[in-house]
Amino acid sequence: MEHIISLTPRQIVSELDKYIIGQHDAKRNVAIALRNRIRRLMVKSEIQKDIVPNNILMIGSTGVGKTEIARRLAKVANAPFTKVEASKFTEVGYVGRDVESMVRDLVEQSVALVREVKNEAVKVKAAEAVEELILDILIPPVKSAGFSRNSIPTDTDSEPSNDAELNERTRERFREKLRNGELDDRKIEINVKASSPVGIGMIGNGMMDDASMAGLQDMISGMMPKKTKKRKLSISEARKVLLEEEASKLIDFDEVKEEAIKLAENNGIIFIDEIDKIASKSGKNGGGPDVSREGVQRDLLPIVEGSSVNTKYGVINTDHILFIAAGAFHVAKPSDLIPELQGRFPIRVELQSLTQEDFSKILREPKNALTKQYQALFEAENVFLEFNDESIEEIARLAFLINQEVENIGARRLHTVMSHLLNDFLFDVPDTIEANSRIMITREMVQERLSTLVKNRDLSQYIL
Template sequence: MTEHLNRLTPRQIVFELDQYIIGQNDAKRNVAIALRNRWRRMNSPEDIQKEIIPNNILMIGATGVGKTEIARRLAKIADAPFVKVEASKFTEVGYVGRDVESMVRDLVEQAVGMVRTQKKEEVKIKAEQAVEDIILDALIPPIHGSGKVRSENVSVNDNTVPEDDGELNQRTRERFREKIRSGELDSRKIEIEVQQNQAPNVGMIGGAVDDVSMMNIQEMIGNMMPRRGKKRKVTVGEAKKMLLDEEASKLIDMDEVKSEAIQRAENLGIIFIDEIDKVASSRSGGGSGPDVSREGVQRDLLPIVEGSAVNTKHGVINTDHILFVAAGAFHVAKPSDLIPELQGRFPIRVELNSLTESDFYQILKTPKNALTKQYEAMMQSEGVELEFEDGALREIARIAFEVNSEVENIGARRLQTVMSLLLNDFMFDIPDKIGADSHIIVTADLVSEKLSHLIKNRDLSQYIL
């Protein structure tokens, strides 16, 4: 579990984040240190490991400046389970809003999915062989009560293979196995048996039942009921996809998966709590109204962030070493409006900068997943080449920055709106009016022509942009 982290030095982590996120160097440095500290803790002497707690981070910045993207990319770099929740969800139906512990259970589910996928990849070759055997049995059914196989109706290279001894039949099966692997038989129809999950949806009458108990009840009833197979007629290609997951699942030990997943969630898990400022209550206000609900959510969050045991359907998970990253714009509330105990659990404060016109230009040009590259790829799928001149990128950046300044600042998300308005006519005309092998060049003049009237008409831009 620590081998991958060993290769990720703080500088390497920042370098990886730079491939997708422009600016915000202070935030990148802090999350890089927090991630490296996990490896340092796990490689410390055992008697001190449990005492080293993560330095949870509070990110302060306007929407669209990269708070969520930094946390999400950090999780991908570390190959760590990641969950994003919005703190305001916990107050939607008053004080008894969504169960705060649900974010920890979601993290465990993420970890189980990651470990299961990894284990299935390890047994993929064996699973593929098992799938081939099932398909071969469907193509060349065994003779009842005999070790031989029936091959009267089987043709290889359009020649009928007569029923012969076991050695010849075995050679026939191997020839068919090669054809299955090469995809020659993918369009051929066969009948296979697919396992169906018989677990019912269970509802409870009477007192409230918590989520964990309900999940356990459903799983228990599902395990008690026999699994039934359903005959389906599909192509060989479809059968390979349908059966591979089923056969791989038979080869992995789910108890081992759950145990490893809980360890991964405990030691590598990252929970991103967005809109934390929405549950900050005014310290000068009274003790009534929405402030009660908000402070109640903070007090529910506190034990989880401090470190506690949470029951999940896969087992008990301790949250002591999960990394919590909270974020908020804090336009109205201030970090000091959070209850002191919760403030103390987010010792690292990082203020993210608002994006400049130059930042917008770099966001359009530099990241691996830049919007310009996404549009180029989509048009390339239609055989159309799209090219952006440098002046066009600067003009798009200028317009996006100007709209953010005058209408509402939504950060880098504004670029999506501007790019959509700029290119929608082209996207609509492809491939009917603009055919394959066409070459579209986006110039600064084209950008001005398409978008300048929206900037000038402020009332219109408030609705459209």
């Protein structure tokens, strides 16, 4: 499955602008990187396989939008995406996650994407099969007697036919009720697959990797007889369970695996956060906690350069996966990474710290702005929350001030400020704030609830 989109770099940036404020250089570079992948797939000559992605290194403090840019880029491209933290990896030989696990995580995401598309394609046919299964439970079909029709006297020939016709008419009436949702709360008993209890511990010297272990578990569970168990569910719940089972019967999983591997290889995006945490500070590689940092970098190198990784779904080549690394680099510098790894992230983008004006825009403009999220939460209880312009400006000012006085955690500061501002209202709904009430947030209200905390130098509750 090839997810070739028609968006130009300008259109990609425009899509990112709907969710992320500022950081134009970063958006521009990731848009070019995404479009280059599409261009590579359109190249007809043999050089196509030699065109490698320009991996990106984002440099910026926490909360400025590094992760959000990468995640939204994956959504724009409808591409498999996984985020990992470099600090969680350890050098081969140490206890902890190995770097290849991020590629396996990407393949899992890819399989889920492909399966979702395949499920959508067979949705109608699966729904028809589920409808028949539910009708069979409600109105069992007329079973033929254990003798030949020729042995039945001629004058009774019409009786079985009448029974079948009556059964069919009843089924059609129930079918109509099913489709109208009239029977959704009725309980029925269905057979569902029992979850496999198979679990395999360490074998031999315990050196099996995750892919081998998963493959062995799949093989053993495949050899064991499939067990089912009876469950009593409402028809609406049973429909969901049966729909998943029927859809899986209509899908060729070997085809899913093949397409998922291809999708991950050509469209996959891996976001490696906190890469500065595995850089040796100021070029020093001493003992203690720093001992395996360079080792992790050297383990990362072949994955980023391009290598084959074994997964439970097959072997995946990482040559054309787009890697986006990010870090604050407050202590270490990008030049503290080993030269080979630096060379694999040729595009460097420095993200700017957010200003008070940026905070104000973040509260207003994105599709998923915090103000819109809280309004949706209140509307779920039929309470209407409103912010006037002055209140948003004041929230932005106070969040920016707290970042300056305590620790700059970027846009994440807005979450803690908004939470403190609105938690009392959220607690009172619906007990003391009734439905159809309207709450107006004003500058004075924001100052009353937050300004005393800003004056207090001990702002530990704001530090995430």
